Amino acid sequence: MKKKKNERIRVLVTGCAGRMGQAVVKTVMAQADMELAGAVDSHEFAGRDVGVLAGAGESGILVDSDINSALQKFSPHVMVDFTRGWVSPGYILPCLDEKCACVVGTTGISEDDMERIREKQKKTGVPVFIAPNFSIGAVLMMKFSVEASKYFEWAEIIEMHHENKADAPSGTALRTAQLMGAVNSSFKSPVNEEEKISGVRGGVGSGVRIHSVRMPGFLAHQEVILGGEGETLKIRHDSISRECFMPGVMMAVRKMSSLKGMITGLENIL
Numbered sequence: 524m525k526k527k528k529n530e531r532i533r534v535l536v537t538g539c540a541g542r543m544g545q546a547v548v549k550t551v552m553a554q555a556d557m558e559l560a561g562a563v564d565s566h567e568f569a570g571r572d573v574g575v576l577a578g579a580g581e582s583g584i585l586v587d588s589d590i591n592s593a594l595q596k597f598s599p600h601v602m603v604d605f606t607r608g609w610v611s612p613g614y615i616l617p618c619l620d621e622k623c624a625c626v627v628g629t630t631g632i633s634e635d636d637m638e639r640i641r642e643k644q645k646k647t648g649v650p651v652f653i654a655p656n657f658s659i660g661a662v663l664m665m666k667f668s669v670e671a672s673k674y675f676e677w678a679e680i681i682e683m684h685h686e687n688k689a690d691a692p693s694g695t696a697l698r699t700a701q702l703m704g705a706v707n708s709s710f711k712s713p714v715n716e717e718e719k720i721s722g723v724r725g726g727v728g729s730g731v732r733i734h735s736v737r738m739p740g741f742l743a744h745q746e747v748i749l750g751g752e753g754e755t756l757k758i759r760h761d762s763i764s765r766e767c768f769m770p771g772v773m774m775a776v777r778k779m780s781s782l783k784g785m786i787t788g789l790e791n792i793l
């Protein structure tokens with residue numbers, strides 16, 4: 524559904540009962556130029572007022588467990604999705620059919636599903652924006668790491684997240700490795716090293732070694748360590764609360780009416 528001039532942006536939130544979804548609901552409800560237009564999550568939350576669920580007071584929007592019914596009822600302009608990698612495509616594809624632009628923060632979407640989304644996006648012409656990390660600090664951490672990658676021969680990534688994170692490594696670590704690997708495809712590794720415990724040296728993404736830590740006490744953190752002759756450089760980002768993602772999400776929602784195609788990465792719309 525195309526937004527008319529002076530109309531508020533109608534936003535549908537999928538995964539509305541989750542940690543990120545609740546933060547999005549609360550933030551959307553506080554924006555003068557936006558209107559909450561639908562909320563979707565699994566059956567167990569169906570029928571509950573999403574504003575109350577998110578701790579933002581009554582919104583009059585009841586959680587739906589069916590994306591098609593939410594799309595028909597509210598004709599949203601933009602969907603914001605923070606669900607699970609295997610759930611998200613099932614929300615994005617019907618949105619594109621209904622001309623609802625998609626802002627996707629969910630990580631762990633498979634390459635096959637990405638291809639299906641890409642194809643549908645091309646067919647419908649409805650814009651899709653995907654960001655593995657909506658925080659400005661994390662985007663800068665990636666940017667600085669890419670810059671440093673041109674000058675250092677060694678690099679490894681350590682990412683730390685809360686114990687309920689579903690995917691490893693994080694989407695941010697994968698994206699950082701991808702961007703670093705694009706400017707330096709020959710990071711060094713010790714030769715003939717023997718792993719006494721399988722996996723102890725982490726995994727390799729785009730030529731960069733990645734280590735994932737999961738435990739309570741962490742939210743989302745990443746350290747990129749680069750090494751050269753006689754020196755190391757550490758570039759670290761810490762997300763202290765989920766609020767850090769909201770300015771990026773709101774910016775993406777506002778920009779959807781002028782975006783074209785399928786765009787990945789907050790750095791591409793800043």
Ligand code: NAD
Pocket residue numbers: 537538539540541542543544563564565566605606607608610627628629630631654655656657658689768
């Ligand atoms: P969460 O577990 O708190 O929330 C996920 C929500 O999705 C839950 O409410 C759950 O009920 C819902 N859900 C799961 N399966 C469903 C299904 N089949 N149908 C309907 N709803 C379903 O997780 P979270 O911490 O909010 O993170 C959500 C996603 O966002 C993850 O992929 C995470 O990695 C990602 N994330 C991205 C960013 C970013 O900046 N891009 C930041 C934080 C988290």
